[in-house]
Amino acid sequence: MRLFDTYTRGLVELPSPPGPIRMYFCGPTVYQRIHIGNARPFVLSMWLKRWLEQNGYEVRLAENITDINDKIYTAAPGHSAELATQASRWYVEDTDLLGLGRPDHEPKATETVPEIVDLIGKLIDRGLAYPAGGDVYFRVAAFPDYGRLSGRLGDDEALRNPSEEPERAELKEDPRDFALWKAHKEGEDTVWESPWGPGRPGWHIECSAMAEKFLGQVFEIHGGGNDLIFPHHENELAQSRGAGSEFARMWMxxxxLQLTGEKMAKSLGNIVSLREAVQEWGRETILLYFMSAHWRKPIDFSDEVLAQASAQAETFRNHFVGLEAEPEEIDRQALARVLDDDFNTPEALALFHDWRARGRTASLRWGLELFGLGELAEAAAAPADLVALAEKRREARASRDFDEADRLRVEIEDQGWEVRDVADGFELVPK
RNA sequence: GGCGCCGUGGCCGAGAGGUUAGGCAGAGGCCUGCAAAGCCUCGUACAGCGGUUCGAAUCCGCUCGGCGCCUCCA
Known part of the structure; x- marks a missing residue:
């Protein structure tokens, strides 16, 4: 299997099964319900994990929850910890709606502070970081490869990395330097002890610490949204490599997601929460929607596109109505051809349609289940009273009393079911 | 300004030097008491302009347009 790697800007072959494949994906900062854009890396990581496991790989996936961050302090002055705890629960609750299972580890920054402090100490010992005024900064000048991941190597202007708080700028040796540890400030209601005084971790260091804690000093895949390439992942890489780890071997x-032509982002306020989206469209539609575009490409979130995904869900559902399972060999090869080539889910979706049209039902069911869409293959059983009505309708039709038959059809429809006449009787399908 | 990504038929969206992508919507037909579902048929698309080539949507250059990052962000 090969995947596109940001670092080398090309396709990279994964080791053969059983691997292991250790994956780290960046999860959200928790201070409100996540939006569907946040769900994309979650969905991608879970699908990839499921597919790799299906192929005999030993997979370990860690996906962090960042629960220490300026945004959280701002969102809940005086009770940031409660908000972070609550929003962490929302995150798990909302992503559970997708029915894809959970990552193997979902560490929180607040549970990793000792490891973070150790890592910072190591970087100071190696001359790659320095304390200043209760803060600790990473010394970018001491890490020659800085900028390679994001392609900003050797570009002085682009490498300027001004501090998030201007008042910290004078503490830095170099404007490119970034905070590993931030001294406690007035108004922040959570604080941890450290050799450099009370404070809290900077934004990037927790991922370096968590990845090492749960995956080790080297792992195969690091993932996340492409808005994280710089500075977040660039900084993670510098921290971890600087501390002597090989760190990620490839980057996805x-x-x-785009909403009205712009990136969907909390800071832009053009948000649709994952929860709302699932409630409005149903989980199958949301998953098919994500399948419809290659993971590396931007994807629009609009009613029109969601309606198309919804229609596809309906098409698959119809295929299984009244269908008896037939023994058949599952065509794993066909799916592997497209998924092993940079995890091409739109091609996989096209294959599902092909399987449907050719009656490869067992393959289709297997493929849908792999993507968490197994429910599309389950025909719902109608309640007995509706079956009785449908039975009455069949009799009416047999005696050519079509007025009565049509009346019964409306009655059944009023209860949310649709009758379809087939060769040997009828089918009842939820509307 | 710098670093990247991308422009495919009404819409979504793969593909990638010569061969039908697929889906959604639409039109016609088959089936049906009527429907629904399903099936069949119908679109000759690849931003523009140059270039390379026997041949380009696919390679190269330029232009135009869109998007992301460079500041918290999946």
């Missing part, structure tokens, strides 16, 4: 960066 998914494209952004």
């Amino acid at each position: 960066h998914n494209g952004m």
Whole structure:
């Protein structure tokens, strides 16, 4: 299997099964319900994990929850910890709606502070970081490869990395330097002890610490949205490599969701929460929607596109109505051809349609289940009273009493079911 | 301004030097008491302009347009 790697800007072959494949995906910063854009890397990572496991790989996936961050302090002055705890629960609850299972580890920054402090100490010992005024900064000048991941190597202007708070700028040796540890400030209601005084971790260091804690000093895949390439992942890489880890061997960066032509982002306020989207469209439609575009490309979120995904869900559902399972060899090869080539889910979706049209039902069911769409293959059983009505309708039709038959059809429809006449009787399908 | 990504038929969206992508919508037909579902048929698309080539949507150059990152962001 090969995947596109941001670092080398090309396709990279994965080791053969059983691997292991250790994956780290960047999860959200938790201070409100996540939006569907946040769901894309989650969905991608879970699908990839399921596919790799299906192919005999030993997979370990860690996906962090960042629960220490300026945004959280701002969103809930005086009770940031409660908000972070609550929003972490929302995150798990909302992503559970997708029915794809959970990553193997979902560490939180607040549970990783000792490891973070150790890592910072190591970087200071190696001359790659320095304390200043209660903060600790990474010394970019001491890490020659800085900028390679994001392609900003050797570009002085682009490498300027001004501090998020201007008042910290004078503490830095170099404007490119970034905070590993931030001294406690007035108004921040959570604080941890450290050799450099009370404070809290900077934004990037927690991922370096968590990845090492749960995956080790080297792992195969690091993923996340492509808006994280710089500075977040560039900084993670510098921290971890600087501390002597090999860190990620390849990087997967998914494209952004677009809403009215702009990236969907909390800071832009053009948000649709994952929860709302699932409630409005149903999980199958949301998953098919994600399948419809290659993971690296941007994807629009619009009613029209969702309606198309919904229609596809309906098409698959119809295929299984009244269908008896038939023994048949599952065509794993066909799916492997497209998924092993940079995890091409739109091609996989096209294959599903092909299987449907050719009656490869067992393959189709297997493929749908792999993507968490197994429910599309389950025909719902109608309640007995509706079956009785449908039975009455069949009798009416047999005696050519079509007025009565049509009346019964409306009655059944009023209860949310549709009758379809087939060769040997009828089918009842939820509307 | 710098670093990247991308422009495919009404819409979504793969593909990638010569061969039908697929789906959604639409039109016609088959089936049906009527429907629904299903099936069949119908689109000759690849931003523009040059170039390379026997041949380009696919390679190269330029132009135009869109998007992301460079500041918290999946």
